[in-house]
Amino acid sequence: MRIFLAPMEGVIDYEMRNLFTQLGGFDRCVTEFIRVNDQLLPERVFLRYSPELERGGVTDSGVPVYLQLLGGSPKFMGLNAARVQVLEPPGIDINFGCPSNTVTRNNGGSRLLLDPQLVGDIVASVRESVDPSIPVTAKIRLGFSNADSLECIVDKIVEAGVSELSIHARTREDRYKPPAYWATVKAITEKFSIPIIINGEIWSIDNAYSALEQSGCRDIMLGRSALTTPQLAACIKARHSGSEFQEMDWPELLDVIVCYLYDAEKKHPDFVCNRSKQWLAFLLNAYPPALTLFHKVKRIKNTKEMFNALRSGI
Template sequence: MRIILAPMQGVIDYQMRELLTSVGGYDRCVTEFVRVTDHRVPEKVFFRYCPELETGGRTKSGIPVYLQLLGGDPKSMGLSARCAASLGAPGIDINFGCPAKTVNRHDGGSVLLKKPQRVFEIIHAVRENVSEQIPVSAKIRLGFEDDTLLSDIIGSAAEAGATELCIHARTRTQGYKAPAYWSAVGQVQQPAEMPITINGEIWTPSDVTKAMHQSNSEHIMLARGALSCPDLALQTKAWHRSENYTPMDWSHVVELVRDQFNSSTHFKGKYVGNRTKQWLSYLMRHYSEASSLFHRVKRCIQADEIMQHLNEQAL
């Protein structure tokens, strides 16, 4: 079983990848999406989204980081993928899942699922532009409005040469609302040469078991679950190996939150602490203590004040 840390624009950035992979259990990360329009993305943009390119495309813990591209123009997607690979990206991931209206209006993300032929053309162009050693994965949803094209989309991805496919088990219309329909993935034919990773609404190790079983997938991707429970990947691996494992307690989590706050000082002025507040709002789902801490820091706009609250928690 492979556990992938999901891409999350504006949430799982370089610092968060560094932090969560240092906790452990992850086999791969994916960057936030890099928007590709009608020309090749400049190198500096790749370095901004993926500072790990400076260290062989891996986090400090040695976990590979695939670069995610989002766009509807096969030519510029192909050229951008080639550039990313030449800079050392260990893999390219293509975003066919983004539900944002502005992104969809500009021919990117989940709108492309309406036409499986377009999924084929984009993946094919990327595949043709990078060497065989570079994996090309795609991330899709069950479909745009419904899942009637799912089988065709999977077939198109396989035919275009995708190495792997990650399926967020909801349609674009279903957004991020629970539940996720893992069994919809299990009901379609899965090409043997293209492993499927299941994603969506996985919060606990027992969700992992259900999601893998119902979707008939070998691998999982964790998004909000990874943020609400920083050692979910470790818990999952221990559970699957029937090993004893003591889940991370709140005092350890507070240490991580302090590390995260200290590493996000590039957010200045009124933005100071925004990422920390955001993370606490995810942690609240799993740790009741996160809720009171969140309510204490939510209106703080001074770094010192926020740090003081974090330090008090750590005592």
């Protein structure tokens, strides 16, 4: 079983990828989506989203990071993929799942699922624009408003030559509302031979096994649960190999988070307050002391004050 860290715009950036892959269990990361409009983006944009490209396209722990492109023009997706290729990424992923109104209004993300042929054309253009040695993967939802075209969409994607496909098992209309419909993916894993990765609502080890069983997939992708339970991937892997895994307790985890925030602050001076609150809002679902800490810090707007509060714990 492989476990991938889901791309999350505004959350899973370079520093977070380093942290999560250091905590263990992850086999691959994907960058936040890079919006491709009708233009050729400069190399520096790709390097900004994936500083890993300067070091072989892997995190500090050696986990590959695929670069994710999002756009509705086969021509410009292909041209930009060709430019990315020069930076030698370990892989290129194409986003067909983004539900945001801004993106879908501008013919991008999950809206493209309404047009399976266009989805296929985009994948084919990216695939043909880069060397066959660079894997091209895609990430989709079950559909836009329903899953009626799922098989047709996957047909086009597979025909166009992707090596793997991640499926967030919800439609765009479902957005992030539970449940995720893992079992809907079963027909796809039964029909297609490329690896299909199941994603959505995997919050625990038991969820991981249910998702694998119901979908027929062999690999999973974790998104928000990585923020809630940072060592979930390592726990799932340990269970899979029949070994014991000792999770960090809250004080240990908080130390790791504070160290990460110190590092991240050097690059993004104003970001500590928001990132701390954002992350605590996830952690409080798994760690009761995080709730107390969240209430303590939620009105703090000053970085020094935030660090003092975090260091003093609860």
